[in-house]
Amino acid sequence: RKEVEQDPGPFNVPEGATVAFNCTYSNSASQSFFWYRQDCRKEPKLLMSVYSSGNEDGRFTAQLNRASQYISLLIRDSKLSDSATYLCVVKGNGQNFVFGPGTRLSVLP
Amino acid sequence: DAGVTQSPTHLIKTRGQHVTLRCSPISGHKSVSWYQQVLGQGPQFIFQYYEKEERGRGNFPDRFSARQFPNYSSELNVNALLLGDSALYLCASSFFQGEETQYFGPGTRLLVL
Numbered sequence: 001r002k003e004v005e006q007d008p009g010p011f012n013v014p015e016g017a018t019v020a021f022n023c024t025y026s027n028s029a030s031q032s033f034f035w036y037r038q039d040c041r042k043e044p045k046l047l048m049s050v051y052s053s054g055n056e057d058g059r060f061t062a063q064l065n066r067a068s069q070y071i072s073l074l075i076r077d078s079k080l081s082d083s084a085t086y087l088c089v090v091k092g093n094g095q096n097f098v099f100g101p102g103t104r105l106s107v108l109p
Numbered sequence: 110d111a112g113v114t115q116s117p118t119h120l121i122k123t124r125g126q127h128v129t130l131r132c133s134p135i136s137g138h139k140s141v142s143w144y145q146q147v148l149g150q151g152p153q154f155i156f157q158y159y160e161k162e163e164r165g166r167g168n169f170p171d172r173f174s175a176r177q178f179p180n181y182s183s184e185l186n187v188n189a190l191l192l193g194d195s196a197l198y199l200c201a202s203s204f205f206q207g208e209e210t211q212y213f214g215p216g217t218r219l220l221v222l
Contacts, residue, residue, distance in 0.1 A: 004151075032209055043199060043213035044152065087151050096142070096165045097211065099151030 001026050004090050004100035012106045017078045021103045023071040023088030032091040033064055035073050037084045038102065044087055047073075078107045111136070113202050113214030121220045122190050130185040130217045134202030140164075141183040142211065143175055144199040152199055158183055159206035195221045 006023045013019045025033075033050035048055065050062040050071055061074040071088055088100040114133045122128050134141050140159040144152035157165035158177035172188045181202075187194055197218050201211040 008149075034209075043215050045213070046210060049209065091209070096154040096157060096167065098154065099144075101149070101151045 002101075003027060003098045004088055006086075006088050006100040006103045008101055008103060010104040010106055012108060013078055014108050015078055015080060017107075018074065018076045019078055019105065020075075021073045021086055021088075021105075023073075023100055025069050025071070025088075025090045025098075027090065027092050027098075028069060030069075030090045030092045033062075033071050034089040034091075034097075035060075035062055035071075036087040036089055036099070038087055039084050044099075047086070075105075078105075080107050080109060083107045113200055113212055115198075115200050115214040115217050117217060118215065119218045119220075121222065123222050124190055124192060126190050126221075128187050128190060128219060130187075130198050130200075130219075131182065132185070132200030132202075132214060133182045134200075135212055138202040138204050138212075139181050140203045140206045140208065140211075141177055141181065142201045142203075143183070143185045144201065145169070146197040146199055146216070148196075155185070157206070164206055190221045192221050195219060 035047040036044040037047045038044040050064045054063045059076045063072045085102040085104045087102045090098045116131045142157040143155040146152040154167040156175045161177045175185045177183045197216045199216045200214045203211040
């Protein structure tokens with residue numbers, strides 16, 4: 001089983017739609033969780049950290065369920081500019097970050 | 110302020126050759142990590158260096174090596190290149206080891222023929 005798993009998609013949604021991505025991780029000792037965004041042929045960029053209490057940044061909401069080892073990202077009112085690959089990232093006791101394979105989102109006009 | 114810079118941006122090599130990739134972290138950042146991203150996959154951790162010492166190593170063969178210099182820049186070396194080494198190689202910097210936020214450079218695209 002891979003350490004971090006995501007549905008690769010693609011998710012094709014119309015502008016204005018709400019879309020949710022899920023991610024599961026296998027290492028129960030993982031301590032930090034993130035969502036990164038990667039545009040085509042560009043480097044990954046931090047979108048938001050994920051906290052146990054859940055956190056929101058504008059149209060983006062992230063949730064963490066430690067018991068189920070599950071992370072989610074909700075995007076409301078999708079924009080064309082949200083089209084990208086969304087990477088779920090987990091950091092354990094060690095210093096390295098473990099990336100999921102990414103979920104591709106296409107927001108259509 | 111300049112972000113993380115990497116050179117070269119693109120590289121074409123043949124099987125069996127050697128390659129050196131370079132990374133300059135954000136000014137003041139002392140930790141550099143290297144990742145390999147194969148097409149369609151997420152980045153895979155290769156190495157982390159902090160204060161010129163190796164602090165973490167991913168599941169990569171000994172053909173992969175790296176070092177960090179006194180100015181905190183870093184090199185990734187890959188010997189005896191294989192076709193499967195074709196990938197985007199990303200460098201990420203952070204201020205200190207263990208910091209939650211890391212900043213990625215634009216990467217070096219390596220094609221092995």
